[in-house]
Amino acid sequence: MLLVSTTSFTWYWIHKIFSFVKQAEYDWLELVLDKKNFDYWDWDYIKSLIDSFWVPVLSIRAPKRWLNEKLVDKIVKLALHLKAQNVTFTPPHYRDKNVSWYLKYLAKVKRENYISISVVNVEPKFILFIIPEHKDATLIQIKRISWDTALDISAIEHSSWMDILKAQKILWSSMKNVYFSDTHGPRKNLLPGQSWGGTSFLPLESFLMKLKANSYNWFITLDVAPKELWVWINERVLQNLEYFKNYYLKHFKWKK
Numbered sequence: 001m002l003l004v005s006t007t008s009f010t011w012y013w014i015h016k017i018f019s020f021v022k023q024a025e026y027d028w029l030e031l032v033l034d035k036k037n038f039d040y041w042d043w044d045y046i047k048s049l050i051d052s053f054w055v056p057v058l059s060i061r062a063p064k065r066w067l068n069e070k071l072v073d074k075i076v077k078l079a080l081h082l083k084a085q086n087v088t089f090t091p092p093h094y095r096d097k098n099v100s101w102y103l104k105y106l107a108k109v110k111r112e113n114y115i116s117i118s119v120v121n122v123e124p125k126f127i128l129f130i131i132p133e134h135k136d137a138t139l140i141q142i143k144r145i146s147w148d149t150a151l152d153i154s155a156i157e158h159s160s161w162m163d164i165l166k167a168q169k170i171l172w173s174s175m176k177n178v179y180f181s182d183t184h185g186p187r188k189n190l191l192p193g194q195s196w197g198g199t200s201f202l203p204l205e206s207f208l209m210k211l212k213a214n215s216y217n218w219f220i221t222l223d224v225a226p227k228e229l230w231v232w233i234n235e236r237v238l239q240n241l242e243y244f245k246n247y248y249l250k251h252f253k254w255k256k
Contacts, residue, residue, distance in 0.1 A: 001246050003028045003221040004060060004241065005179070006040070010226045014039050014046070018053040020071070020234075024241035030059040030177075030221050031084075033075065041074075043081040050082065059080045059177060059219055061120075064090045069101045076109055076117075086116040086176050086219065088150045091137035094127065099135055106146045118176045119143075119152040124157050139170045150177035152223070153202065154188040164207050172214065179223040180204075189225040191240060192247055208251040220248065 004026050008019045014037070022030050033040050040046065050056055053110035058078045062072070066088070079087045090107060092099045102119075110117040119142040125133040136142075143149055149171045156167050168175070182190040184201040192204050209222075220245050 001028060001058065001217070001219050002026060002245065003030045003062070003219050003223050005030045005032055005223040007032045008222060008224050008226060008229055009231060009237075011231055012226060015033055015049060020050045020237055020241065021055050022053045024238055024245065026241065026245065027055070028058040028219075029055050029115055030061060031057045031082075032061040033078075034063050035152065041078065042080050046082060059085050059086045060092070061256075062090045065093055066084050067092070067101050068094060068098050072101050072105060073230055076113055076115065079115060080113065084115075086118055086148075086150075088118045088177060089118050090120055091122055091134040091142060092200050094109060094131055094135055096135075102145065103136065104163060105128040110146045110148070116148045116176045117146045119145045119147040120152050120179070121155050121171075122152070127175075127206065137147060143171060143174050146175050148176050149174040149181065151175055152179040153204075153207075154181050154223070158183075158202075164202055164204075165210065167206065168210065175216070176219055176220040178211070179221050181222070181224045181228075182210075186203040189223065189228065191228045193222055205251045208248070212252050221250065224245065 006014070006029065009020065018029065021104050031040055031046065047055065060075065076087060089102070106119070107116050114193050119141055121139055122134045122137050127133060151167060151171055155162050156162060156164050180192070181188065181205060182192040182201055184190060191197055229240045230242055
């Protein structure tokens with residue numbers, strides 16, 4: 001299932017985002033919540049857009065900071081109201097004092113609501129070289145929170161012992177979403193194939209083919225920087241959405 005994340009359209013109103021997704025003939029959208037976009041939390045308004053554009057919200061991504069059990073409940077209630085199938089959470093920041101929502105509560109919520117509650121990997125960063133920026137956030141640790149995960153390709157640190165294919169292998173049985181983008185050196189969240197002479201810097205084609213060979217049937221979500229879509233030019237936005245859809249169909253959906 002091919003989705004596109006609202007973060008790729010930053011600076012547009014949510015109504016315009018639905019319009020882009022509909023015009024580009026994408027079937028589904030991921031709603032990324034934060035404290036600035038109040039409309040995203042208004043389930044009656046979002047439901048009216050879903051009904052108007054016939055573009056379901058199948059996935060929701062929770063804010064990255066300052067969560068607690070009450071806010072988790074509010075997010076899950078929004079997901080259930082919109083009939084979303086998956087909610088993705090980020091491991092808590094080292095400054096967040098409340099981590100019980102993460103270590104204990106997410107698994108409980110999943111059991112009680114029969115909805116996929118995923119935890120996404122984060123880029124391994126350290127404070128003063130020794131303190132992890134996020135708590136309990138290794139690939140193995142996030143898998144054990146609710147046994148559902150999301151793989152953010154841009155957050156994988158590529159080294160001799162880790163790459164996106166190895167990360168996929170570690171998370172495979174638990175993966176419910178893949179946040180898809182290309183990377184070139186320090187540049188992240190690029191459109192695939194746009195970073196290096198028309199080919200992907202990462203083994204993205206092999207990654208998609210591996211997913212297909214293993215019958216992956218959950219979400220692949222386009223999650224690129226807004227400037228990658230050229231969000232200030234509507235025609236370029238539609239062209240780039242069409243480009244990625246064709247890329248996905250070539251390497252994952254169809255055999256050519």
